[in-house]
Amino acid sequence: MKGVVFTEFFDMVEASFSPELVERIIDLAELPNQGAYTAVGTYDAGEMVRLVGVLSQETGLAVPDLLFAFGRYLLSRFAEEHGDYFSSAGSVFRLLEGIEDKIHRDVRKLYPDAELPKFECHKPSPERLVLDYSSPRGMAKLAEGLIAASIEHYGEQISLQVEEQAADGTKVRFVLDRWAA
Ligand code: HEM
Structure with a gap:
């Protein structure tokens, strides 16, 4: 997992809780690099799982809720840093339809090891978009937060249904229905 995901995560913890909690979870997670991440470096995704786990212990908030919140935070950061994708897509469906072929394709060009x-x-119809997520890292709750925040970003009337297809979050179907305006 790219270091930028870790640095954004620490920024979220600092903004939502405190800088002290960032230090504390880095200590408790016993990371190989003591929490020194560079944006372009690549680290084991298991380190993020450990960090979210200790954040859950420290705050009493559930891991899936924290991942969802992190997804929402990340989307707001992406919208700030990479606004062009959002303005050129112009709608939730077009943004999400372009994740693989536009957004993440560009990410891969920049970071071949992402x-x-x-x-x-x-x-299946003009008002319905079905997105099948799969990843060995099982970050479906993060994806859900990213999608929910994309809907908020455009302010469209879209409902989101989540159909889990594996208990470990490695496969999930997201169904988005746009209501007639
Ligand atoms: C401008 C927008 C976006 C940018 C710049 C971006 C970039 C990235 C980057 C850099 C990573 C980390 C890769 C790694 O750790 O090696 C990532 C992971 C991820 N992205 Fe995006 N992304 C964007 C939008 C989205 C959207 C809209 C979704 C919605 C579903 C999404 C879903 C994910 C998920 C779920 C992961 C976690 C990795 C996994 O599940 O295996 N991204 N993205």
């Missing part, structure tokens, strides 16, 4: 999930898209 560990990205797979998204398969289907559009």
